[in-house]
Amino acid sequence: MTDTSQLAADGRLRHLITLDGLPRARIESLLDDAARLRAHWHGQRALPPLLAGRSVVNLFFEASTRTRTSFDLAARRLGALVVNFDIASSSTSKGETLQDTLATLEAMDADAFVVRHKENGTPALLAGHCRQAAILNAGDGNHAHPTQGLLDLLTIRDRKGRIDGLQVVICGDIRHSRVARSDVHGLRALGAAAIRLCGPAELLPDADEFSGCSIDDDFDAALAGADVVIMLRIQHERLERATRLDSQSYHVRYGLTPQRLACARADALVMHPGPINRGVEIASSVADGVQSAILDQVANGVFVRMAALAQLLGR
Amino acid sequence: MTDTSQLAADGRLRHLITLDGLPRARIESLLDDAARLRAHWHGQRALPPLLAGRSVVNLFFEASTRTRTSFDLAARRLGALVVNFDIASSSTSKGETLQDTLATLEAMDADAFVVRHKENGTPALLAGHCRQAAILNAGDGNHAHPTQGLLDLLTIRDRKGRIDGLQVVICGDIRHSRVARSDVHGLRALGAAAIRLCGPAELLPDADEFSGCSIDDDFDAALAGADVVIMLRIQHERLERATRLDSQSYHVRYGLTPQRLACARADALVMHPGPINRGVEIASSVADGVQSAILDQVANGVFVRMAALAQLLGR
Amino acid sequence: MTDTSQLAADGRLRHLITLDGLPRARIESLLDDAARLRAHWHGQRALPPLLAGRSVVNLFFEASTRTRTSFDLAARRLGALVVNFDIASSSTSKGETLQDTLATLEAMDADAFVVRHKENGTPALLAGHCRQAAILNAGDGNHAHPTQGLLDLLTIRDRKGRIDGLQVVICGDIRHSRVARSDVHGLRALGAAAIRLCGPAELLPDADEFSGCSIDDDFDAALAGADVVIMLRIQHERLERATRLDSQSYHVRYGLTPQRLACARADALVMHPGPINRGVEIASSVADGVQSAILDQVANGVFVRMAALAQLLGR
Numbered sequence: 001m002t003d004t005s006q007l008a009a010d011g012r013l014r015h016l017i018t019l020d021g022l023p024r025a026r027i028e029s030l031l032d033d034a035a036r037l038r039a040h041w042h043g044q045r046a047l048p049p050l051l052a053g054r055s056v057v058n059l060f061f062e063a064s065t066r067t068r069t070s071f072d073l074a075a076r077r078l079g080a081l082v083v084n085f086d087i088a089s090s091s092t093s094k095g096e097t098l099q100d101t102l103a104t105l106e107a108m109d110a111d112a113f114v115v116r117h118k119e120n121g122t123p124a125l126l127a128g129h130c131r132q133a134a135i136l137n138a139g140d141g142n143h144a145h146p147t148q149g150l151l152d153l154l155t156i157r158d159r160k161g162r163i164d165g166l167q168v169v170i171c172g173d174i175r176h177s178r179v180a181r182s183d184v185h186g187l188r189a190l191g192a193a194a195i196r197l198c199g200p201a202e203l204l205p206d207a208d209e210f211s212g213c214s215i216d217d218d219f220d221a222a223l224a225g226a227d228v229v230i231m232l233r234i235q236h237e238r239l240e241r242a243t244r245l246d247s248q249s250y251h252v253r254y255g256l257t258p259q260r261l262a263c264a265r266a267d268a269l270v271m272h273p274g275p276i277n278r279g280v281e282i283a284s285s286v287a288d289g290v291q292s293a294i295l296d297q298v299a300n301g302v303f304v305r306m307a308a309l310a311q312l313l314g315r
Numbered sequence: 316m317t318d319t320s321q322l323a324a325d326g327r328l329r330h331l332i333t334l335d336g337l338p339r340a341r342i343e344s345l346l347d348d349a350a351r352l353r354a355h356w357h358g359q360r361a362l363p364p365l366l367a368g369r370s371v372v373n374l375f376f377e378a379s380t381r382t383r384t385s386f387d388l389a390a391r392r393l394g395a396l397v398v399n400f401d402i403a404s405s406s407t408s409k410g411e412t413l414q415d416t417l418a419t420l421e422a423m424d425a426d427a428f429v430v431r432h433k434e435n436g437t438p439a440l441l442a443g444h445c446r447q448a449a450i451l452n453a454g455d456g457n458h459a460h461p462t463q464g465l466l467d468l469l470t471i472r473d474r475k476g477r478i479d480g481l482q483v484v485i486c487g488d489i490r491h492s493r494v495a496r497s498d499v500h501g502l503r504a505l506g507a508a509a510i511r512l513c514g515p516a517e518l519l520p521d522a523d524e525f526s527g528c529s530i531d532d533d534f535d536a537a538l539a540g541a542d543v544v545i546m547l548r549i550q551h552e553r554l555e556r557a558t559r560l561d562s563q564s565y566h567v568r569y570g571l572t573p574q575r576l577a578c579a580r581a582d583a584l585v586m587h588p589g590p591i592n593r594g595v596e597i598a599s600s601v602a603d604g605v606q607s608a609i610l611d612q613v614a615n616g617v618f619v620r621m622a623a624l625a626q627l628l629g630r
Numbered sequence: 631m632t633d634t635s636q637l638a639a640d641g642r643l644r645h646l647i648t649l650d651g652l653p654r655a656r657i658e659s660l661l662d663d664a665a666r667l668r669a670h671w672h673g674q675r676a677l678p679p680l681l682a683g684r685s686v687v688n689l690f691f692e693a694s695t696r697t698r699t700s701f702d703l704a705a706r707r708l709g710a711l712v713v714n715f716d717i718a719s720s721s722t723s724k725g726e727t728l729q730d731t732l733a734t735l736e737a738m739d740a741d742a743f744v745v746r747h748k749e750n751g752t753p754a755l756l757a758g759h760c761r762q763a764a765i766l767n768a769g770d771g772n773h774a775h776p777t778q779g780l781l782d783l784l785t786i787r788d789r790k791g792r793i794d795g796l797q798v799v800i801c802g803d804i805r806h807s808r809v810a811r812s813d814v815h816g817l818r819a820l821g822a823a824a825i826r827l828c829g830p831a832e833l834l835p836d837a838d839e840f841s842g843c844s845i846d847d848d849f850d851a852a853l854a855g856a857d858v859v860i861m862l863r864i865q866h867e868r869l870e871r872a873t874r875l876d877s878q879s880y881h882v883r884y885g886l887t888p889q890r891l892a893c894a895r896a897d898a899l900v901m902h903p904g905p906i907n908r909g910v911e912i913a914s915s916v917a918d919g920v921q922s923a924i925l926d927q928v929a930n931g932v933f934v935r936m937a938a939l940a941q942l943l944g945r
Contacts, residue, residue: 045683046682046683052361053359053360055388066734069713069715077685081391083387083388085380096591097593100590104589107611107613108384108388108614274726275730276726278727295737299739396703398699411904419905419925424929424932
């Protein structure tokens with residue numbers, strides 16, 4: 001889905017729903033802003049109050065303490081008020097439509113909604129109902145997770161100096177992963193040379209969804225020459241339901257071990273959106289090793305979320 | 316219950332428990348302050364830090380995300396710290412008396428408690444135990460919901476230019492409604508010409524409680540000549556227990572439809588405290604129509620809560 | 631356990647895990663800072679933003695609304711951002727190791743973690759894994775609760791003018807109490823003349839753990855000549871499981887009644903960490919009487935937590 005409605009008529013960012021279709025210049029401007037905010041923060045442990053007077057509402061219909069905390073810190077460090085809207089005890093759970101909840105909170109001058117939902121398309125749907133507020137997608141179904149895509153791009157650009165021309169492997173449950181989709185959209189926009197999607201056949205996507213990517217169930221073959229290896233979190237229930245693999249067998253075939261990592265380029269970067277399953281999709285020594293950028297990803301997450309909020313709400 | 320203990324000896328607002336017995340000048344001063352804060356906010360998206368250094372504790376014994384968020388934003392936009400005290404995991408649920416919880420939080424220099432409780436009188440009871448802190452009633456049983464009353468008054472005054480002389484209909488479960496009670500207290504204090512209470516006989520109040528109001532189960536008759544129509548949220552369980560009506564039959568007799576609204580004055584204002592049950596007490600086209608002030612009510616809620624907090628805590 | 635790892639090489643406070651082994655000068659400096667912050671706050675209802683730009687994460691694995699609120703207000707009144715990390719819905723509950731959760735939050739530039747956990751040693755364990763962040767123990771098992779110890783010391787010093795030479799009785803479930811342990815460590819460091827531990831035999835500690843304290847199951851005897859009486863909260867389940875006493879019998883033998891308090895010095899101070907069980911370990915008239923410092927303890931709790939955070943994080 002190419003979604004051009006994310007941009008206002010003047011080209012300004014209106015919502016951030018997906019990286020799919022977002023112009024390369026816009027993505028690079030978000031990464032540049034994030035890097036600039038990061039440099040400022042590291043120098044002074046203080047930031048300009050770009051969001052002073054702004055109110056950001058976290059609407060998390062799926063629990064995610066890590067991602068919510070990252071958005072929370074991003075917004076508040078720029079001076080915004082953050083409301084964590086508790087879905088479980090809200091009128092939404094008592095039969096009020098989600099659209100009425102949104103209108104109510106917008107009437108209280110909420111400026112942005114950070115939305116996570118298990119259904120594909122909920123953030124885009126809400127964006128269609130906002131009068132002025134911005135929607136920032138924090139993950140919907142297996143559709144998109146644009147700030148995860150941005151933080152992965154920033155991490156790769158930092159460590160490799162560029163995205164152009166890189167060979168990237170993404171391994172795991174590609175079929176159900178919004179992270180994989182947003183990574184692919186971002187990597188393609190910024191000129192990655194090759195993207196290889198890898199995992200058990202049952203967890204691979206339909207070939208026509210990922211045009212320009214190679215799809216393979218042989219992880220060792222996929223790793224040859226890779227500059228970047230992005231491992232996805234495996235869900236135990238889905239693994240056992242969809243494949244005949246248990247965690248141990250999955251580790252043998254798709255776990256990133258030191259031996260297997262040696263198939264990639266010697267300076268290959270190891271990434272994972274977290275939380276990691278040690279000893280399942282990734283060996284502890286690799287997760288904690290010198291090639292791992294996993295904690296850099298977490299750190300960059302706060303800054304790309306700042307950049308997105310500042311572009312959406314800044315004056 | 317006329318509660319004069321809400322005012323300090325010097326006439327200053329000490330607690331806000333109910334609009335019943337509150338002098339007209341005090342009510343108007345709250346509305347004026349709310350309008351002034353609103354104008355300031357709309358002009359600058361910033362407010363003077365009237366509550367800087369103040370700590371407000373939300374004590375919600377009934378879940379209400381909308382109302383709590385409104386109080387939360389009101390307090391924080393004026394610079395207060397807000398603590399959402401989680402009743403479920405508090406010592407109160409482990410046998411500590413409510414009064415000890417209050418004393419403990421007051422010892423931590425909490426300046427105000429925003430209290431919602433299913434029992435009538437809990438906020439007044441707590442007010443009797445405060446050493447210095449202020450109690451702000453956010454709804455107790457079917458007794459009072461003074462900030463809802465104030466926001467309704469402000470909304471009417473904005474759109475009609477006055478309260479004096481207006482004809483107001485309130486329709487729904489009057490018997491169990493704290494919103495109806497606070498609206499009636501406010502409307503009477505500010506000179507409404509007629510207040511007509513309407514609903515199924517089983518949900519109408521005792522006549523002697525609402526002196527000066529007419530009480531009727533015929534909604535169409537009540538609407539004739541109305542300047543303002545306030546619809547109340549119906550609770551499905553109570554409706555079916557108390558009356559022989561299901562949602563559909565209720566809509567036929569007491570739902571505010573475009574046809575029925577035409578019985579009121581052509582410029583009649585439509586109001587509802589939310590969350591609305593679309594197609595039950597109000598038709599969607601009316602809720603979203605040009606006569607509806609429902610989202611104005613929500614917006615004004617934040618400003619009347621600011622005004623109340625500033626009068627209670629301002630220096 | 632003497633834990634010297636709480637201090638950095640330059641003598642600065644690096645973590646606050648226990649009062650055991652903390653130098654007397656360090657404890658007194660924390661009390662002095664707390665008193666100074668308190669005087670400033672009482673004078674101006676404002677404090678210097680010692681923690682501006684700092685982020686404090688509350689990691690409460692045991693629910694404790696009172697203590698968490700105290701830490702929350704302490705940190706925010708000094709200008710910190712506070713994140714209440716919801717354990718129940720976090721990745722930690724989905725199998726991520728606690729250490730990975732800590733590393734993730736530290737990567738987001740969390741500066742301090744306030745940790746409460748039912749297992750002894752969890753805060754010290756986490757301290758061993760922090761790269762730069764500070765750990766502040768808010769209570770672990772029956773091991774330590776250092777800020778409770780500090781607030782008790784400050785309260786005694788305020789009311790008695792000194793700790794040196796005082797006779798202190800601590801009564802209740804000493805065996806399972808982290809409060810008793812931290813009080814003993816602090817009182818010994820500051821020169822208390824005698825500490826008498828008292829309670830039913832089944833709830834008394836091993837003699838060798840509390841060297842220098844007397845241990846006795848006769849409360850009346852212990853009270854003779856006491857300057858300070860610290861009553862501990864009794865847990866009903868543990869009481870009935872460990873002893874043959876019900877709440878009523880416990881009150882008869884170990885409840886602090888006016889009659890019993892008369893055995894202590896006439897100006898003896900009555901303390902309790904709260905929440906109190908009225909009529910069980912303490913009679914209401916004693917808890918609310920002129921000798922009670924219970925609400926002073928609560929008030930001082932906020933200021934010693936400010937002092938600890940400022941020493942750990944201040945620049």
